[in-house]
Amino acid sequence: MYNKITIDILNLFKQVIDSNRLLVDTNQLADYAHDETEDFHFFPEAVALPESPDEIAALIKICHTHRIPVTPRGAGTGLSGGSLAVHGGLMIGMERMNQILEIDEQNLQATVEPGVITEVLMQAVAEKGLLYPVDPASKGSCFIGGNISYGSGGPRVVKYGTIREYILNLQVVLPNGEIIWTGANTLKYASGYNLTQLFIGAEGTLGIICKAVVKLIPKPAENLLLFASFRSNELACEAVSAIFRKGIVPSALEFMERKGVAWVIEHEHLTFNLMPEAEAFLLIEVDGNQLDELMRVCEQINDTLEHYHCLDVLFAESASQKESLWHLRRIMGVSVKSKAIYKEEDTVVPRAALPTLIRGIKDIGQRYGFESVCYGHAGDGNLHVNILKGEMSADDWNNRLKEGIRELFELTIKLGGTISGEHGIGLVQREYMPLKYTPLHLELMQGIKKVFDPHQILNPGKIF
Amino acid sequence: MYNKITIDILNLFKQVIDSNRLLVDTNQLADYAHDETEDFHFFPEAVALPESPDEIAALIKICHTHRIPVTPRGAGTGLSGGSLAVHGGLMIGMERMNQILEIDEQNLQATVEPGVITEVLMQAVAEKGLLYPVDPASKGSCFIGGNISYGSGGPRVVKYGTIREYILNLQVVLPNGEIIWTGANTLKYASGYNLTQLFIGAEGTLGIICKAVVKLIPKPAENLLLFASFRSNELACEAVSAIFRKGIVPSALEFMERKGVAWVIEHEHLTFNLMPEAEAFLLIEVDGNQLDELMRVCEQINDTLEHYHCLDVLFAESASQKESLWHLRRIMGVSVKSKAIYKEEDTVVPRAALPTLIRGIKDIGQRYGFESVCYGHAGDGNLHVNILKGEMSADDWNNRLKEGIRELFELTIKLGGTISGEHGIGLVQREYMPLKYTPLHLELMQGIKKVFDPHQILNPGKIF
Structure with missing residues (x-):
């Protein structure tokens, strides 16, 4: 079904990309053979590190003509195996396309390349009083392009909505090498089928994102953070719904089991004491512009938690204490993995x-x-x-x-x-897709795939 | 390409739907021959008023087999001609499927049929302290199904986001008569191509929505409304951006030209005096839970407006004055149309x-x-x-x-x-699609259409 990358094809690649940005050495390829999913290793035959949409387009055209599988890759922080080159072929790494091209303070938008680290974007816009709120646990290393492709979330979705609300327009290279913008730089869009939304969560199977226009919002001035301990998982989870039923929308509401927290404490050598009878914890953040209003909301939350026999509520008193509590949550995946x-x-x-x-x-x-x-x-x-x-x-x-x-x-x-x-579905969940979808539903998805990528060269072996 | 509805086909319809809900009389059809777009009239050959997804499925199967065009129709309030039966055939009107099936206060979700009037849903959830914020100007008559199919917006999108953020899951009848749920009743979803998002704004060309699960949020307790007068359109529009740059996100920020306001005053026989030198107006709403905080924000807005030589700011002092100002804005389309x-x-x-x-x-x-x-x-x-x-x-x-x-x-x-x-694009904007999209981009959209509706029976003559 697919062809291998021969010397001739490598030479074609070298005509469109500097050879120092075309990796073929096994040692170099090893860095691109895994992501953060279990312990999988799949070696691409070559890795290209383009610096422009035109370079991507030129590479894709060669692969399209010669039926070479293409695996797009962001930072390799994925948890579903989506950036693994399961059919070999060419991997296109986005790490060189890492520029914030514009922060438009008039329109509260930014235009970014896909290799921008999420936290870098967040910090750059924060300096201008703005918020890009979609912050996965891996925000310090993951790329915005991967976030878009996998519909990545994170703790702030609960208040600010999913990444779908923040991606206004995408420039994509299609599998035949043509470049289009999927939408417009507008907050509303009712102009035919919304390809921007279709590309979000498509896991790089329909095209390669090479620019994104993201929506920004004013950054709230204040936030408060609570860490609450519970006797059982169930009580903690029941408290979650109760908070919303009080009319409160926290900016984050995270759940952690005791074992996870204990492993983080061990892994990170923290001096953080957990109550002996505490089995589960909630990390609850509220944000806004008025501190006194947030204090009032925290009191309401506290009252609500008491109904669920909350053992203790720790109120973060400083920026560094907030940071420590967030670190506890964000490093949990890494800690469990190490253990x-x-x-x-x-x-x-x-x-x-x-x-x-x-x-x-x-x-x-x-x-x-x-x-x-x-x-x-x-x-x-x-x-x-x-x-x-x-x-x-x-x-x-x-x-x-x-x-x-x-x-x-x-x-x-x-x-x-x-x-x-x-x-996302990637490699590891695809066998479970028939649990969720009828055969017809899957056929519709595969039909869409064929419209965009009739030769199935883009990220093969994923989703389906 | 399409066949006419013969007596034989009518008899097939009557086997799956009560004949009193199958309209063929010209006087009855006349009510379904137009929407709110200019003065177009296109008569369907028959109108069916189903009461269940199964009835829709049975009708669609007949149309699929016999190549009868099908035009889904909500309340007929559309402004792009999307619900006009330009190829005749069968119209499927959703007015009998008008039940709010569930308001789930635990999960802040509601399950509705497509013929629910938007404002009816808003009021029903408001009684439980909840907000469904997507309120087009026609909210008193338009259907939620039409809102979804056309990506309808309204004034609150500016704070609460588009309808895309509030539609979690859709039950749809596909053109071959099969019924699927497009997604799940969850706030996050990264499980393959997002068909829910694809159906939003697809203008009834991919399938017929027969149930929707919508997201609700806690309803803010308070709101304040300002009506500001400006010397020129440009000054009013410049003030709009300035408000956001101050870090303020109003819950509505509406612009109106003088002539529109004057016509509403005439049409509605209002006793509302406009300043002689005022050429443009902004209606600005803020909402939240703390009145003192909102007062502070209004002062900030007021200060900002002064930089744009605002002539006057009217502060709505009562619920009825708010309602009058909103009526002024909402009735504007009707007033212009009458004039x-x-x-x-x-x-x-x-x-x-x-x-x-x-x-x-x-x-x-x-x-x-x-x-x-x-x-x-x-x-x-x-x-x-x-x-x-x-x-x-x-x-x-x-x-x-x-x-x-x-x-x-x-x-x-x-x-x-x-x-x-x-x-939406509907009938009237489709000739302008090539201005926005490249031929390839249009081919991709049409390719998607063919995957869902290979015989092009669903809402033909729209979008493309």
Whole structure:
């Protein structure tokens, strides 16, 4: 179905990109053979590091003509294997296209290249009093292009909405090498099928994003952060819904199981004491322009938490304490990864179904013999389930566990949810797609794929 | 290409829907032959008024088999001719599917049928302290299904985001009669191509929406409303951007030209005095939970407006005065329509380009011999341009004017905008699509259409 990259094809690549930005050495390729998903390794045959949309277009045209698979890659921080070159071929790394091209303070928009690190964009606009609110846990290293391609979320979605609300327009290279802008630089858009929205979450299978126009908003002046301890996962999760029912919309509402927090404390050598009877924790942030108003909201939150037998509420008193608490949450994935062999599932359900989901996860774990560490964006009903290998046999881990994951997703779907909230399908979830979608639904998606990429050269082996 | 509805086909319809909900009488059909777009009339051959997704599916299957065009129709309040049966065939009216099926206060979601009037939904959730914020000017009569299909907006998008942020999941009947749910009832979704987003703004060309799950948010307790008068359109539009640059996000920021306001006063027999030198007006709303905080924001707005030589700021002092000012804005389209033969264009540009856009509109008008009344959602850069026939000859109105509209859209696009912000393409804007899109871009859209509707039975003659 696909061709290999021959010397002749390499020479064609070298006609359109500097040879020092075309990597073929195995040692160099090794850096591009994995992402943050489990321990997968797939080597591309070559890696190109373009510096312009025209270079991408020229490379893609060659691959299109010669049926070479193309895998676009951001920072390689993905958790679904989406940037793995499972069919070999050419990888196109976006790391050189890392410029913030414009911050338009008149229109509250920025135009960026896909290789801009999310936090770099956030800091650049913050200096102008503006907020780009979509901050995945990996914001310090992930690229905005990857965030767009995987519909990445993070803690602030609960108040500010998903990345879909912040991407106004995309410049993309299509699989045949043509370059289009998908939309317009406007807040409203009702001009035919919305290709901007179609590209968000398409995992690089329809085209390669080479510029994005993002919406910015005024940055709230103040925020307050609470860290609350609970006797059980269920009580913590029930408190989450109760906060919203009080009419409060926190700017973040994160859930963490004790084991996750304890492992972070160990991994990071922190001196942070957890109450002995605390089994679960919520990290709750509110933001706005008036501190006295936020204090009032925190009191309301505190009153609400008491109904769920909250053991203790720690009120972050300084910027550094806030930073420490956020670090605790953000480093959790890395800490779990360093401690145990694991698989991470990105479940999402309607918010009030969280207690049922978490009970179900533990029940499935008991039946299949795995422990799990759960944490995530409880305000969105988005729970990251880290399944630990522990004492499981290799056979159970590699084979029987799939049945357990299948049960987990069946539960998620039964509760009104889906199989990924913000990590994408990529390589690792694709076998579970038929749980969520009817054959016709999958055919429609594949039909769209064929419209854009009839030879299926772009990121093959993903989603479907 | 299409077949007519014969007696045999009517009999097939009658096997799946009560004959009293299948209209064929010309007098009855007349009610379904027009929408709010100019003075178009296209008669469907029959109108079905289904009461369930299964009835829709059964009707569509017959039409699919026999190549009968199908035009879905909401309340007929559209402004782009999208619900006109330009190829005859069967119209499917959604007026009987008007139930709010569930308001889920635990998850802040509602499940509705497509024929629910937008304001009915808003009031029902408001009684529970919740807000569904997407309120087009026609909210008192338009249907939520039409809002979704046309990406309808309204004044609150500026703070709360577009309808895309509030539609979580759709049940749709596909052109072959199969029924699917497009997504999940979750705030985050990264599970393959997002068909929910694809259906939003697809103008009923890909499938017929038969249920929607919408996101709700806590309703702010307070709001304040200002009505500001300016010497010129440009000064009013410049003030719009300045408000955002102060870090303020109003919950509505509407622009109105003097002529539009004057016509409303005449049409509605209002006793409302406009300052003689006032040429343009802004209606500015802020909302939140703390009245003192909102008062402070209004003072900031007031200070900002002074820099743009604002003549006067009226502060609405009662609920009834607020309602009167909002009525002034909402009834403007109807008032203009009652007064003059007109065409309405739904321009949208980045917000700071509004002064340039409005100068350009007047300049084009001078060259083509038309006057215009402009008003709209200035906070979104979304300006409705009502072109008045006035003394234009029929030939100029029907033919030469097209060139003027073309120039208007070229300007819009040059400023980073597009040809419709919230009304859709429908019948009347489709000839201007090539101004915005390359041939390849249009081919991609048409390719998507063919994946869903290979026989092109659904709402033919629209968008493309």
